[in-house]
Amino acid sequence: TSIAFDIHGDxxxxxxxxxxxxxxxxxxDPHLPMLSQDHRVVxxxxxxxxxxxxxxxxxxxxxxxxxxxxxxxxxxxxxPVLVGFSMGGAxxxxxxxxxxxxxxGVVLVDIFQNVNQRYDAELIAGIVEPVKETWHDFExxxxxxxxxxxxxxxxxYIDKTPTVVPDHWWEAINEFFVWxxxxxxxxxxxxxxxxxxxxxxxxxxxxxxxxxxxPSFEATIIPDVGHIGVVWMKPDLFVExxxxxxxxxxxxx
Numbered sequence: 001t002s003i004a005f006d007i008h009g010d011x012x013x014x015x016x017x018x019x020x021x022x023x024x025x026x027x028x029d030p031h032l033p034m035l036s037q038d039h040r041v042v043x044x045x046x047x048x049x050x051x052x053x054x055x056x057x058x059x060x061x062x063x064x065x066x067x068x069x070x071x072x073x074x075x076x077x078x079x080p081v082l083v084g085f086s087m088g089g090a091x092x093x094x095x096x097x098x099x100x101x102x103x104x105g106v107v108l109v110d111i112f113q114n115v116n117q118r119y120d121a122e123l124i125a126g127i128v129e130p131v132k133e134t135w136h137d138f139e140x141x142x143x144x145x146x147x148x149x150x151x152x153x154x155x156x157y158i159d160k161t162p163t164v165v166p167d168h169w170w171e172a173i174n175e176f177f178v179w180x181x182x183x184x185x186x187x188x189x190x191x192x193x194x195x196x197x198x199x200x201x202x203x204x205x206x207x208x209x210x211x212x213x214x215p216s217f218e219a220t221i222i223p224d225v226g227h228i229g230v231v232w233m234k235p236d237l238f239v240e241x242x243x244x245x246x247x248x249x250x251x252x253x
Contacts, residue, residue, distance in 0.1 A: 065094020
């Protein structure tokens, strides 16, 4: 499957930004001018999203992880920091597990706040069905970004997502929750690199529960934002938090 990616900047430790469900590599566009000043920043589309190929037979988190691995290897990145938003968090954890000591660190963005959360079929349906029912509803989208999100950000999300959701996207989100139920903790345990998080406040982050499996785990909470808003609403604060974590993981090269 072909994987589309872009490279921005050429300094410091490399940072690979991986989008979440329904997004693509343009999700991080507002941050690129700031991040690329002192980092080589790679943005990529997971298979079936953006401009990457759609021929994959199954949208598994393992296969998304291999998308990330393929880009890291193709660019010969040295100890990159892998940043995954939402479903992209599963992809970067899978990639970090495969790459081993070749990864400088992992930054999870507003996902896996409670590593002990279990997802049965009923709970997964309870999460996914409302998304189907309110797809592109203006106020529902605002809720995902944050209650005080400006109309411009709501419209941005609507403009950057299809009017009709492709079937394989629903498959992907179901696979994500099935993976989170069964594979999240073993995958965290298999990652040798430090793992940190940048989260929104809506779902409390259980730092101690995460540290059972990754002892150095820490989290930064960006206030007054929603799930998508953790990246979009306060870009300066997001980049500041991300830069701080990257510096702590791999320093300057």
